[in-house]
Amino acid sequence: MASASETISTPKMIVPYEWILANVEEEPMTIASKMISFRGQKVFRVGLKNHAISPILFFMAADLGKMGMKVEDVLWGIQDGGLGPAKMTRMTNEIIGDEGNLQLFTINLAKKVIGNCTFSFRICIEGADPGYSYQLCDRLAKDQLWAAKEELNLADVDFVVKDTTFPAHKAILAARSEVFASEFEKKPLDFPRFRMDDMEPSTVENFLHFIYTGEPMGTLADEDLQELADRYGLTTLTGLCKVALMKNDVMQMEKVRKSLNSNAEELSSSKIMPEKETEIFFDRTTPTFRCPWLLKKCEQGQTTCVMQYQNEDICVAYYTGVVKRNGNYYYIWKPVIHLSCAKHRRFGLKVEDIYCCHQGYNQLLQMEPKNSRKNAELLHFAAQTDLDLYLDQVSNPVSFYFKFISTMGNYYYEMTDDSWSTDFWVAATNQKLTDVEIFVGTVKVMEAHQVILRARSPVLNESLNKIGNTAAKSIVTFGAKFDVEVVKHFLNFLYTGCLKTSDRSKQLSKLATMYGVETLKNVCQLLNANSLDVEELTNCLIQL
Known part of the structure; x- marks a missing residue:
């Protein structure tokens, strides 16, 4: 039997926005929102060139770079009463150049909008510099x-x-x-x-x-x-x-104008809708993010893929369907894509929704949950596709778009300098201006910095404060009962704010409690929790 391929998640910041249109008249016109605020700055705007033929829905970002960010892509769909649209489509990123701070995304609609309609957007945001990204901390x-x-x-x-x-x-x-x-x-x-x-x-x-x-x-x-x-x-x-210092470029502005006014039909009237100002709320304590994964074909036609989060397998994806033959080729006719999630609760994650799409296609399908309980031990989702899957292809990439909510206080994702999480730790391991020696029992493990140890642990702050400032390096000794590697992971968390492993979490929990490191203590409590309920798990497996 072929082994499953593995792929690692890449978190992305994603923010939702709903644009509510009410009583849209039949007269062709331009409809636009007021500028939409995000983190206190007016940076987004949505609108509709409501032509009789090929109306254009658009999303615009302006001066987002002043916040160190830019839009990677935009998904849109029509809200139909559920948690999200049944289908979402990727908008086209118009090529208007990168000389300024404008971005434009458009999509041609099948028909003119009349009456009431709610457009749902999901805006994927990335750092404006390659070294600035969405990091857990x-x-x-x-x-x-x-x-x-x-x-x-x-x-x-x-x-x-x-x-x-x-x-x-x-x-x-x-x-x-x-x-x-x-x-x-x-x-x-x-x-x-x-x-x-x-x-x-x-x-x-x-x-x-x-x-x-x-x-x-x-x-x-x-x-x-x-x-x-x-x-x-x-x-x-x-x-x-x-x-951030880029000015709005004249050529960019002209390309935006040209893109939005390419239809031969003149729109003589315009309207702001809604008339009130709106804001995209992004609660940093309960962030949502997107993780795209690729599902590739394995040997012997197997299409199973194990997906990792924080170095642990938490999801598995696969196809099912009727295999048919077309000449010398075999294919799965309109396959169903399945996705099962487990262990997500160990990381304080709740699954809100999941979309999937075949690579190269802009339309995303919302995967239907097959469990009645949203936060069950094992979650299973499925989506019926309209594309036949040929088994002789080298790979059949599918991207999964997860919307998670983190329930763990103070431990979540934010845009940050990538090197921040490593610079301090590298300085410690290279003994750059270190003023503390770390021992486990009688074994010297490494050296560290008072300022970081005292800032991160009230217990270490008190003990180092008693020693005072001396010419010699201070000494911090951990009990010989602790494993050296566990102490290193503990110190690494103090320096980087991120836990690199879930191994030996009971010892880590003892250290976190002993030294008053609250976030690490909460992380370890989830990792150590015996959340596995056998009856609940078997109910999920046999789909009761």
């Missing part, structure tokens, strides 16, 4: 590191900006910037004071916030911020600022 890690900046007894650097002083830490700055690291190595005993009177305090604070958290706290459309990023080698921040 303990939000407390970022909050705690940023708050540590105010701990003056640990600060060993000052940024003086006009009449404002920002304390900071050599270890943090050096981990994130080789330029800072080089300066500190030249004069290791100095207490540097960087004067930046030609900058605004808000710019320097935004710069430091990106260093400490991997995220901006203000606008990225700031020439001085870009200059600081260039000066200190923060390549991702430089790229984000370059995009």
